[in-house]
Amino acid sequence: MSAPMSLRARNAAANLVYTVLPERGARPLAIPPAGSGLQPVMGDPGLPLLGHTLGALADGLSMARRGYERFGPISWTNVISLKIVSVLGPEGIGTVLANKDKAFVNAEGWETFIGPFFERGVMLMDFEEHHHHRRIMQQAFKRDRLVTYLDMMNPAITRGIDAWQPGSEFLMYPALKQLTLDIATEVFMGSELGPEADQVNRDFINLVFGGNTPIRADVPGGRWHRGLQSRKRMEEFFLRQIPEKRASESDDLFSVLCHAESEDGERFTDRDVVNHMIFTMMAAHDTSTITAAMMCFFLAQHPEWQERVRAESEALGKETIGYDDLDTLTSMDLVFRETLRMNAPVAMLARMAIKDTEILGRYIPKNTLISLGLFSSQRMEPWWHDPDTFDPERFTPERAEDKSHQYAWVPFGGNVHKCIGLHFGGMEVKALLHQLLLRYDLRVDPGYEPLIDMATGPYPADGLPLTLTPRR
């Protein structure tokens, strides 16, 4: 348990330093052009060199709340040597996602954070090029494809859960990470990885963590360096298999991307397929793992909800669910949505302003890096009632708190870049929870709170120790 200990120590130290620092005065990001009628974005630059990195490390949510109290929904600060404008709340997030005057781009925004590790992934493309790639990719996420993916997933889930050793202190997060990787291997590549499994696993972890470092240079031994090496290995791994995948058609995503054709007959090149495979596997993996793990935690913490969700699964009378069963699991869906509200797996979205523009009347000059705070906004009072309380019924048609604004509940983003895998992800997590709840009771020590750290999003860095008791 050395990682959680050091994380606790790091957070405590960062919190201590951060709370004794005096808050510095508000400063404008840039002076708006005369006569524009715009206001400047105000913010606090933080300490010389460090900026507000300590606050972000210690507790990003508290930092966002404090920023909102001082400056409102749009503010700027320095974090990991980057000057960033933070946008909170549905109005501002919606303005940037709608991108009416095409002022914001994904490529330069995301590259700042995830570097070259996911280059040419569809999320890092913009405008016409993005549209072209997304139209081809969409073929792989149509309903009939999803039905087939689910049929491939179910046996992989059963096999994965069969291999678990239940008991107390069962570390749910790494177990689910392994399981979702196994599912991805099956559904995305259509193959057993065999001896390459460990290397592929390591490469994915290196890729995901590659950009998550203040030392953003190719220094041997560093995270950035490891990320680049992993990227190279993954490219070679997928390229090697392309001829075989092109030669015959199968139901896995890799094969589907090799053969996908838009309505106008456009297809992917070999390089495109490799880039999309690497990006999509990354996009699917951590997000689904975090969602499934945090659903397990909330269900363990709220036994009444666990019983309710399980009762619906038992009423189906099936060991595994089919695509049409998904709609009948209404309590599961409420818990899924509330989990994504409380713990948005993609904590923020990155954008870059490519021309002078404005958000909610605040002046944003060209080349401003923007962070849309999905995780924070979904946990803040102005937009959600009692935001730290787990309350899935807020999503019932009677209360419909998520409908208070088009961009109030945005774990999957919105508009042209809205998650292409949202139905895939929902289906995977629900299929997994269905089997899990039929087989096990989940319990957690009263008073336990997971130790949350940030990678692509908030994840339980202590591994999420739960008690798993077989039901039969």
Ligand code: HEM
């Ligand atoms: C609960 C699970 C998931 C969450 C919370 C999630 C969240 C997101 C978010 C917030 C975005 C928008 C990024 C942006 O606007 O910059 C996104 C994009 C994307 N997601 Fe997901 N995702 C999930 C699962 C998946 C799965 C399972 C797949 C694939 C099978 C996937 C593939 C993608 C792709 C390819 C994009 C880029 C779309 C584009 O730019 O056009 N995601 N996801």
